[in-house]
Amino acid sequence: MFATGVTIVTTKGDDGVAVGMTANSFNSVSLDPPMVLWSLAKSARSLPAFSAAPYWNVHVLASDQDALSNRFARAGEDKFAGLPLEDCATGMPLLPGCSARFQCRSVFQYEGGDHIIFVGEVIAYDRAELAPLLYVSGAYAIAAHKGEPPKAAAAPQVGAFSEDMLGYLLGRAHYQFMARFRPMLAEKRISDPEFFLLSLLSVRQPMSLAEIAAHMADTGFETSEAVLDAACARGLLRRDSGGYSLSPAGSDAILHILAAAKAVEADLGGRIGALQGTALRQLLKTLVGTTDRGLPSLWA
Amino acid sequence: MFATGVTIVTTKGDDGVAVGMTANSFNSVSLDPPMVLWSLAKSARSLPAFSAAPYWNVHVLASDQDALSNRFARAGEDKFAGLPLEDCATGMPLLPGCSARFQCRSVFQYEGGDHIIFVGEVIAYDRAELAPLLYVSGAYAIAAHKGEPPKAAAAPQVGAFSEDMLGYLLGRAHYQFMARFRPMLAEKRISDPEFFLLSLLSVRQPMSLAEIAAHMADTGFETSEAVLDAACARGLLRRDSGGYSLSPAGSDAILHILAAAKAVEADLGGRIGALQGTALRQLLKTLVGTTDRGLPSLWA
Numbered sequence: 001m002f003a004t005g006v007t008i009v010t011t012k013g014d015d016g017v018a019v020g021m022t023a024n025s026f027n028s029v030s031l032d033p034p035m036v037l038w039s040l041a042k043s044a045r046s047l048p049a050f051s052a053a054p055y056w057n058v059h060v061l062a063s064d065q066d067a068l069s070n071r072f073a074r075a076g077e078d079k080f081a082g083l084p085l086e087d088c089a090t091g092m093p094l095l096p097g098c099s100a101r102f103q104c105r106s107v108f109q110y111e112g113g114d115h116i117i118f119v120g121e122v123i124a125y126d127r128a129e130l131a132p133l134l135y136v137s138g139a140y141a142i143a144a145h146k147g148e149p150p151k152a153a154a155a156p157q158v159g160a161f162s163e164d165m166l167g168y169l170l171g172r173a174h175y176q177f178m179a180r181f182r183p184m185l186a187e188k189r190i191s192d193p194e195f196f197l198l199s200l201l202s203v204r205q206p207m208s209l210a211e212i213a214a215h216m217a218d219t220g221f222e223t224s225e226a227v228l229d230a231a232c233a234r235g236l237l238r239r240d241s242g243g244y245s246l247s248p249a250g251s252d253a254i255l256h257i258l259a260a261a262k263a264v265e266a267d268l269g270g271r272i273g274a275l276q277g278t279a280l281r282q283l284l285k286t287l288v289g290t291t292d293r294g295l296p297s298l299w300a
Numbered sequence: 301m302f303a304t305g306v307t308i309v310t311t312k313g314d315d316g317v318a319v320g321m322t323a324n325s326f327n328s329v330s331l332d333p334p335m336v337l338w339s340l341a342k343s344a345r346s347l348p349a350f351s352a353a354p355y356w357n358v359h360v361l362a363s364d365q366d367a368l369s370n371r372f373a374r375a376g377e378d379k380f381a382g383l384p385l386e387d388c389a390t391g392m393p394l395l396p397g398c399s400a401r402f403q404c405r406s407v408f409q410y411e412g413g414d415h416i417i418f419v420g421e422v423i424a425y426d427r428a429e430l431a432p433l434l435y436v437s438g439a440y441a442i443a444a445h446k447g448e449p450p451k452a453a454a455a456p457q458v459g460a461f462s463e464d465m466l467g468y469l470l471g472r473a474h475y476q477f478m479a480r481f482r483p484m485l486a487e488k489r490i491s492d493p494e495f496f497l498l499s500l501l502s503v504r505q506p507m508s509l510a511e512i513a514a515h516m517a518d519t520g521f522e523t524s525e526a527v528l529d530a531a532c533a534r535g536l537l538r539r540d541s542g543g544y545s546l547s548p549a550g551s552d553a554i555l556h557i558l559a560a561a562k563a564v565e566a567d568l569g570g571r572i573g574a575l576q577g578t579a580l581r582q583l584l585k586t587l588v589g590t591t592d593r594g595l596p597s598l599w600a
Contacts, residue, residue, distance in 0.1 A: 001400035001427050002326065002360045003434045003443055005303040025327045026302060029339050030413025037337075037417065039329050060302045066446065100301035110410045112419055113330025117337065119412055127301050132436065134303045136443040137575065143303055143434055143441040144579050146366065160502040160558070163598070166568060166577070167477050167561050168499075169584035172518075174474035176591040177467050179518040192520050199468075202460040218472075218479035220492050258460070261467050268466065271590045275437065276583055277466070279444050283572075283580040284469035290571045291476040299463050 003136040006065075008072045009038055009118075010093040011056040013049035018080045018093040021046055022073040024135050025115075026058055034122040036102055039115040045075060047116065053106060055090035056120060060100040062130035063278065066140045068095070069133065089124065100127040131275050144279035177268070181260040188253050193221035194231055198246065198254040203298045206243035214295065303436040306365075308372045309338055309418075310393040311356040313349035318380045318393040321346055322373040324435050325415075326358055334422040336402055339415040345375060347416065353406055355390035356420060360400040362430035363578060366440045368395070369433065389424065400427040431578050444579035477568070481560040488553050493521035494531055498546065498554040503598045506543035514595065 010020035025039040036058060040050055050056060061069055072079050086094040090103055104120030111117075134141040161168055178192070185195055193216075200215050201207060207215075213223040228244055231237045236250035246254065269277045310320035325339040336358060340350055350356060361369055372379050386394040390403055404420030411417075434441040461468055478492070485495055493516075500515050501507060507515075513523040528544055531537045536550035546554065569577045 001432050002305040002307070002328070003303060003432050004305070004327065005301075007302070025329065027304065027325045027327050027339070028302070029325065029417060030415045033413050035413040035415075037412070039327070039337075063446075108411065110417070110419075111408065112337070113335040113421075114332050115330045115335075117329060117410070117417070117419070119410075119417070121413075132301050132303050134434070134436075134443055136432065136434075136445070140446045141443040141575070142446055143436040143443055144583050145436070146363075146440045146442055146582065161499050161561070164581065165561070166565055166581060166584075169581060169588060170470065170474040170477050173584050173587050173591070174470040175518040175520070176588060176593075177470050178520065179593070180591065182520060199461050218475040220475070220478065220482060261461070261465070265466055268587065268590060272583075272586055275441070276586060279579060280583040280587065281464065281466060281469060282446065283444050283576055283583065284466075284473045286572055286576060287473050287568065287580065288469060288476060290568060291473070291480065293476075293479070297463075 001137060003134055003141070005099075006061045006069050006133045006135050006140075007038065008059045008061065008068065008095060009040075009050075009056055010059070010095070011046075011050055011053040012092055014052060017049075018085075019046040019049045020072050020079055020093060022069050026060075029119060035107065035119055036104060036122060037117055037119045039112055039117050041115050043114070050106075050118060051109065051116070053092075055092050055123075056104055056106060056118070057088065057090070057092045057094055058102040058104060058120075059095050059098040060102075061133040062097060062099045062128070063133045063142050064130075065097060065133055068097075069140070097130075098128065099130045099132040101125060129274070131278050142275075142279050142282060144276050145273065177264065180264040180267075181257065184257060184260045188256070190236070190253060190257070193219070193223075193227070194234075194236060195257065196221065197223075197228075197231060198236060198250055198257070200298070201237070201244065201246050201250070202254045202258065205245040206240070208243040212244060215298065218293075301437060303434055303441070305399075306361045306369050306433045306435050306440075307338065308359045308361065308368065308395060309340075309350075309356055310359070310395070311346075311350055311353040312392055314352060317349075318385075319346040319349045320372050320379055320393060322369050326360075329419060335407065335419055336404060336422060337417055337419045339412055339417050341415050343414070350406075350418065351409065351416070353392075355392050355423075356404055356406060356418070357388065357390075357392045357394055358402040358404060358420075359395050359398040360402075361433040362397060362399045362428070363433045363442050364430075365397060365433055368397075369440070397430075398428065399430045399432040401425060429574065431575050442575075442579050442582060444576050445573065477564065480564040480567075481557065484557055484560045488556070490536070490553060490557070493519070493523075493527070494534075494536060495557065496521065497523075497528075497531060498536060498550055498557070500598070501537070501544065501546050501550070502554045502558065505545040506540070508543040512544060515598065518593075 004024040007026040023038045029035040029037050088094040102122045103124040107121050108119040216223040237244050238247045304324040307326040323338045329335040329337050388394040402422045403424040407421050408419040516523040538547045
């Protein structure tokens with residue numbers, strides 16, 4: 001139940017061979033002097049190397065490094081095979097792409113049951129603006145800052161929708177996002193269903209009526225030959241033997257709308273922060289995957 | 301950059317007075333025997349009490365316990381004032397409402413720069429199904445499991461919407477949610493805008509045309525006197541001098557739809573898991589707060 005980051009600790013044995021292992025027992029100990037600790041099982045094959053090593057490096061893994069974590073958590077194989085390594089002053093193996101790295105001088109080794117507690121003094125460190133990988137309740141996770149504590153929720157009303165319902169929150173978040181660039185849709189006299197049609201065909205075209213209808217089905221907007229032909233008559237689409245495509249005017253309109261949507265996206269990303277943006281996208285993808293009724297990927 | 305859970309460690313001084321402090325330096329050390337560690341600043345006022353104590357308790361805080369964390373992170377006040385405490389065999393203070401708790405016998409105290417490292421043997425523990433509180437990059441956070449690694453994303457197309465855009469993900473998640481209970485709307489011959497109208501008035505009624513229009517604005521659905529009067533004519537709403545309210549038939553319809561929506565909600569909650577559900581709601585609230593254009597709370 002205790003959440004941790006995930007680290008890989010590396011050193012070199014007397015023979016100069018790089019050794020390393022995944023550890024989530026890492027933590028800070030002291031500010032002055034700067035010291036950190038982690039624990040290693042007495043049964044670990046790398047114990048002799050770490051016990052004798054004057055230095056070791058701790059790598060705090062970024063959220064996309066779970067494969068690297070798995071690699072260094074398994075015994076046996078050559079964990080460093082094919083990995084790019086960076087130079088560092090102590091000569092110990094330094095892995096790229098991490099959220100933070102600590103180069104340490106080994107200072108204390110303490111008894112800790114079936115583990116040895118290694119305490120090191122930090123002699124150099126660096127960090128990158130990369131969201132850290134987490135390990136929580138037995139699985140990898142990502143973090144989302146809590147933000148402001150929610151206002152005291154009103155007592156739930158019987159027989160009414162609550163502001164804590166996922167369906168309400170999804171709808172409101174979606175519509176408030178849409179509202180940010182709907183003035184541009186209004187200016188171009190493009191309705192919501194036309195916007196979805198143009199977006200769809202911007203990703204793949206031409207598409208048949210049946211394909212378009214499949215992708216539009218969940219929106220609740222009517223998608224019939226009459227609707228599509230009306231969009232053709234409005235000059236947004238064109239129809240030929242291959243199906244429906246964007247007209248030059250439709251293509252131009254969706255390019256402008258896309259630019260506006262990207263600006264809204266960038267603005268919101270800045271407001272909620274990178275950590276939240278990453279977590280929200282990940283969770284929405286999980287939810288979309290969970291509620292998908294077998295729609296073929298548009299992007300496949 | 302290293303993510304941690306948040307704990308409160310408690311003990312009693314020789315005088316029998318409870319002491320406690322927030323620590324995120326906690327970690328597990330050993331499985332056999334079960335041992336954990338945490339670090340305490342040599343300058344801490346509670347150091348004498350912890351140094352002399354034969355036992356201490358570690359509380360892994362749940363995601364709603366940030367106020368408790370803040371309380372035990374500040375020096376000076378009586379941190380335990382007014383707090384309910386539970387009994388435990390060692391007699392040390394035990395706080396309720398946590399994700400996990402460890403009752404420990406103090407075993408080792410090690411030198412660690414400006415801190416002392418306390419190692420304890422776990423003599424009892426319990427846990428609850430409560431998402432843990434995190435501390436990441438200097439702020440409280442909650443965790444969301446990573447789930448399946450996303451399929452290799454197709455190379456982004458120039459001039460097309462991407463499957464990584466927040467706007468796309470919000471829309472798709474919203475519409476796929478709606479699609480789960482739209483069959484019930486169809487059966488009752490209720491359109492999407494009528495569904496939103498009924499939902500709105502289920503929370504608060506009567507409402508004036510202007511109030512309803514303000515709450516419906518971002519959906520893009522037309523809200524005019526003609527539209528509302530049409531809903532009255534359809535028997536869903538009624539209108540009197542106070543504004544618009546649900547008719548008995550409208551009230552009955554929204555109750556049934558609400559039950560269906562709650563069933564979808566519960567089903568999705570089970571599929572994505574409690575940890576993800578909590579994180580997703582929190583993030584959507586943050587996003588909704590960020591993009592809100594000043595809509596008065598329906599529930600206030």
